[in-house]
Amino acid sequence: MSALIQRHGAALQGAFSAATVAVCGLGGLGSNIAILLARAGIGKLILIDFDRVDITNLHRQQYKASQIGVYKTDALTDNLREIAPYIELEAHTERITEDNAVMLLKDADIVCEAFDDAKAKAMLTDIVLSEMPDKYLVTASGMAGMGTANSIKTRRITSRFYLSGDEISEVSDDIGLVAPRVALCAAHQAHTVLRIIAKQFEV
Amino acid sequence: MVRANGEELDIAGKTITEYLAMTDYDVRVIAVERNEEIVPKARYAETVLCDGDVVEIVTFMGGG
Numbered sequence: 001m002s003a004l005i006q007r008h009g010a011a012l013q014g015a016f017s018a019a020t021v022a023v024c025g026l027g028g029l030g031s032n033i034a035i036l037l038a039r040a041g042i043g044k045l046i047l048i049d050f051d052r053v054d055i056t057n058l059h060r061q062q063y064k065a066s067q068i069g070v071y072k073t074d075a076l077t078d079n080l081r082e083i084a085p086y087i088e089l090e091a092h093t094e095r096i097t098e099d100n101a102v103m104l105l106k107d108a109d110i111v112c113e114a115f116d117d118a119k120a121k122a123m124l125t126d127i128v129l130s131e132m133p134d135k136y137l138v139t140a141s142g143m144a145g146m147g148t149a150n151s152i153k154t155r156r157i158t159s160r161f162y163l164s165g166d167e168i169s170e171v172s173d174d175i176g177l178v179a180p181r182v183a184l185c186a187a188h189q190a191h192t193v194l195r196i197i198a199k200q201f202e203v
Numbered sequence: 204m205v206r207a208n209g210e211e212l213d214i215a216g217k218t219i220t221e222y223l224a225m226t227d228y229d230v231r232v233i234a235v236e237r238n239e240e241i242v243p244k245a246r247y248a249e250t251v252l253c254d255g256d257v258v259e260i261v262t263f264m265g266g267g
Contacts, residue, residue: 130243
C-alpha cells in the first residue's frame with residue numbers, strides 16, 4: 001500500500017482502494033483490464049466469465065500455456081494474486097444474462113463490459129443503464145484488425161456511459177484480434193475507470 | 204426535426220421502434236441515447252421522438 005501511495009498519492013490511492021469494479025468477460029479486454037486495475041490498487045474486482053482458457057486465447061489474453069483448460073475466473077484469480085496479493089477478488093464462473101446481471105453486479109461501483117459478442121455487449125449496456133442507474137458503465141466497440149493504434153479512443157455517451165474503441169472494426173473471418181490493439185482498448189477502459197474514481201469524468 | 208447521429212431527419216412523432224424500422228440498424232447490437240439519456244430497449248415502442256430531440260445510436264462491434 002505504501003508503495004502505491006508513493007506512486008499515486010494518498011488521496012487518489014484511498015479512492016482506488018475503496019472502489020469495487022466488475023469486469024464482465026475475461027478475454028482479451030477483460031484479462032488486461034483486470035490486471036491493469038489490480039496493479040493500480042483497486043480494492044475489489046468482481047470477475048465474471050463462463051469460459052475456459054483455450055490455446056487460441058494465448059495470443060492476446062493474459063493467461064499462460066500451463067492454464068489451458070482452466071476456467072478463466074480461476075486462472076485470472078491465480079495470476080492476479082501473484083501480481084497484487086492484497087486485492088479482494090470475487091469470481092463468478094457463469095454466463096451473465098438479463099436474469100442474473102443485477103445480482104452479480106450489485107456490489108460494483110463501475111462495470112466494465114469486456115465481452116466479445118456484440119449482442120451480449122448491447123444486452124449488458126441495456127440492463128446496466130436501465131436497471132442500475134447508480135453505476136457507471138465502461139464499454140468497448142471496435143478493436144479488431146491492424147488499423148492504426150491512434151484510432152482507438154474513448155467517448156462519453158451519457159453521464160454514466162463510456163465507450164472505448166474505433167467503433168468500426170468488427171471481428172470477421174478476415175479480420176482477427178491483435179494483441180496490442182486489444183490491449184490499447186483495454187487500457188482505455190481501465191484508465192477511464194480510474195478517472196471516474198478520481199472524479200475526472202470528462203474524456 | 205430530429206437530429207439522429209448528426210443528421211437532421213423528419214421523424215418527429217415517430218416512435219424509436221418506427222424510426223429503427225426505416226433503417227438498417229440491427230436492434231440486437233445497438234444502444235439508443237436520446238437527449239443524453241439511454242432509452243431502455245423495453246421502451247423503444249412507446250418512446251415518441253419530439254421536435255428538437257438529439258438521438259445517437261451506438262452500434263456494438265464484435266470482438267474483445
